[in-house]
Amino acid sequence: MTTTALPLATERTTHRSGQARAEAIVAYVLSAPAMVCLLGILILPTLATVVLSFTDWQFGAPTLRWIGLDNYTHLAADRVFWKSLGNTVLYVAAVVPLSVGLGLGVALLIEAGTSGRAFYRAAYFLPVTATLIAMATVWEIMLHPSIGLINVTIDALGFPKQNWLKNPDWALFSLACIGIWQALGLNMVLLLAGLKSIPRDLYEAAAVDGADGPWTRFVTVTLPMLGPALSFVLIISAIRSFQVFDTVAVLTEGGPNKATEVLLYTMYQEGFSFFRAGYAAAITVVFLAFVLLLTLVKARIAEKRVHYS
Amino acid sequence: MTSSANAFQSGVSVRSVSKSFGQTRVLSDISLEIGPREFLTLLGPSGCGKSTLLRIIAGLDHADEGSIALGNQTVDGLLPRERDVAMVFQSYALYPYMTVAENIGLPLLMRRTRSWQRLPLIRRLHPVARAATGTIARDVRRAAEALQIETFLDRKPGQLSGGQRQRVALARAMVRNPRVFLMDEPLSNLDAKLRVAARAEIAELHRRSGVACIYVTHDQVEAMTMSDRVAVMMGGEVLQVAPPAEIYDRPAELRVAEFVGSPKINILPGTVRSDGGIDVPGGALAIQSRLPAGTAVSVGMRPEHCDVAPGLGAGGIHGRVRHRENLGSDLFVHVETAGEHRIVARSVPEIAAAVPPDATVTLRPRPDRALLFDRAGRRL
Structure with missing residues (x-):
């Protein structure tokens, strides 16, 4: 490196290609840690999962x-898988509109009010910060x-009492309510930020x-004006509720009679209870496909949205 | 919707309006009468309360005391919509997700249809809603043609330049026949060249519309070139309301004189002599002030009312040239007089060679144009 500005400038004009190559090398070096992390914790495991889904590997087995x-x-003929997929879709269909709708309602009320804003914001946000496993026990x-x-x-x-978590008619509903309670706070905070960014002039x-x-x-x-924020909230709510697992694992273990069997829980059972890692990998690939689909939808919406400058 | 006949009767009355935000008093006892077809500019530095006053007239803010009347109707407590005003915002406040046509048409849509008639399917099928859609499209086109933006009707504001957006904002205000146009620094986001064109255009549109217009600006050129009258505001008070020429030639106060005019008016401390003339640093003014001898005054002289001559002449004010600015059409000579007072004088570029830096010059203010102010800043 040169120490004064003037020689640097002449160097730039005379050795432009050399400079560009040096810049490219620096860029690769600087981004290498991030790239390595991305490969190591995201891309390679995903590829491994996809490869595993084509094998009969058993968890812990020396051969595959x-x-x-x-x-x-096998999956296509598995009634538990279809039940689990159906339950997951139902759960998403209940949690997404309600948690987003209620989150928007609360955000509008907080934004419209003049007093106690910080209190309400914190109160509704609390479930997001709490450990869901612990909260699930409280719900239990x-x-x-x-x-x-x-x-x-x-x-x-x-009114007649219900056995909320043990009655097949109510169990998924109860879990969805907990899911809404948990997701509402984050949706509210994101939508509040969206509301705040709307110019008062408008x-x-x-x-x-x-x-x-x-x-x-x-x-x-x-x-x-809330369109971009709302579509973002909708998609992340969908992805997050697609990943429902904690409450199922703690409260119902997929029961009663598979009434709350959801995709990630089925995957977990196949992989870590029955040690059928190959089969669990196939379920994971299906799960990833759904998440990927939602992400693509989000990207499309983001593309279409009009920016105001 | 209003009938256009209504527009001809109504002016705006601002009666003893006061407003505070917390401990800060932003408007104190403002009263103004704006004629039915008048173009009145609220001129003042930022923070003088002019935008607040405009917002109170629009109904976007509420006065603590006093009242607003549009035409013969007192409008305190009415919503902006019910006041039937049209406003152009500094930021233009266009709806970014609507096309230009939808932006311009929104005020009409809101006034000519009911909420349920605007629902997507009903809007297409219901006869009243359909008829409204037709007339709105026609009126939008007419307004767009008046501002030469009819080719952009299908675009979104984000696809337009600053000047085009500003026209859309104007069209949205002019598409109706409101009782009064309220404009909050509508040209401040335009570049200098566009601003000159837009000034003439707004004045012209105002003349054609025949509706009162209240225009807020901190730009004295806009105020001077567009208005029928200018209200100069400072510190939440109206200092003077008068036609532009009067504001310039006969400012009521020193603060008005200093705010209006570029380069700024020259102010020198002076003392009245027994013969009525006034002693100032570096010389004297040969005027008949008729003030008691020994009175301390501030003498205001516009740069164009000071003649510059090289050398030390008899009478006048002597000083030394510190700086020259040649604008091609004018030459501004900055002269330092005794006591380090600076005076800017306007002259012709031809004398530039005769008044080089550090040259000694004589300034001869035109006695009939000198402005005298008392200690409190009031004009004498």
Whole structure:
């Protein structure tokens, strides 16, 4: 390296290609740690999973055999897998609209209010910061059929008690409610940030233009301006609820009678209870395909969205 | 929607309006009368309260005391929509997700249709909504043609240049026949060249519309070139309301004189002599002030009212040239007089050679154009 500015400038003009090559090398060196990490913890394991899904490897076994698409044909005929996939989709279909809708509602209320903003923000955000396993245990007590707060309340109001987690009709519903409770806070915070970034001018222009009723203002200004934030929240909610696992593992273990069997839990059982690692890998590949699909949808939406400069 | 007949009757009355934000008083007891077809500019430095006053007139802010009337109607407590005003924002506040046509048409859509008629399917099928859509499209086109943006109607604001966006904002205001146009520094985001063109255009559009216009700016050139009258505001007060020429020639206060005019007016401390003339640092002014001898005054002289002559002449103010600015059409000579007072005088570029830096010169202010202010800054 040269120490003064002037020789550096002449060097640039005379050895442009050499300079460019040096710059490229520096760029690769600087990004190498990130690249290595990305390869080591993301790309290689994913590839390994895909490869494993074509084998009959058993967890811990010294040998494995290439069996082609056998795992996948097996999956296609596996009733537990289909039940698990159906449950997962149902769970996502309940949690995403409700956690986003309620998150938006709470965000709008907090943004519209003048007092206690920080308190409400913190209160709704608390479930996000808490450990879900621990919270699941709290929910388990709340949902306890005889001493749980929820049943006691329902009983006091004169409605029939339910065995929330043991009744096949209610178990998935109960888990979805916990999922909504948990996801709402993060959605609210993200949407609050989106709401804050809407210029006040736009609301004022809308007021002058005559769009001043709460509903009209919402559909004329808030919703379209919130579009990017909302689509982001929708997609990450979908991906996160697709990954539902903790509550199932702690509260229901997929029961009763597979009523709460979800994709990741099936994968976990196949891989770590039954040690059928190859088969679990195939389930993981299906799971990854869904997540990839959602990510592509998100990318498409992000592409379409209009930037205002 | 308003009938255009309405527009001809209404002016704006601002009656004893005061406003504070917390402990900060931003408007104190402002009263203004704006004529039905008048173009009034609120001129002042930033933070003088001019935008707040405009927002109070629009109904976007509320006065602590006082009242606003549009035409014969007191509008305090009415929503902006009910006040029937049109506003152009400094940021233009265009809806980025709507096309230009939708932006311009929104005020009409909101006034000519009901909320349920704007639902996607009904808007296409319901006869009233469909008819409204047709008339709105026609009015939008007319407004767009007046501002020569009809070729951009299908674009989004993000695809337009600053000048084009500004026109869309104007079109959105002018598509209706409001009682008053409110403009909050609409040209401040444009480059200098566009600003000159837009100045003339807004003034022209205002003349054609025949509706009162209140225009907020900190740019004295805009105020001087566009307005029927200018209200100079400072520190939450209106210092003077008068036509531009009067603001310039007969400022009510020293602060007005100093704010309006470029280069700034020259101010020298002076003392009245027994013969009515005024002693200033470096010389004297040969005027008849009719003030008691010994009165301390501030003498204001516009650069164009000071003649410069090389050498030490009889009478006038003597000083030394410190700096010259040749603009091609004018030559500004910066002269330092006794007591390190600086005076800028406008002259013709031809004398540049005769007044080099450090040369001694004589300034002869035109006695009839000298402005005298008392200690408190009021003009005498």
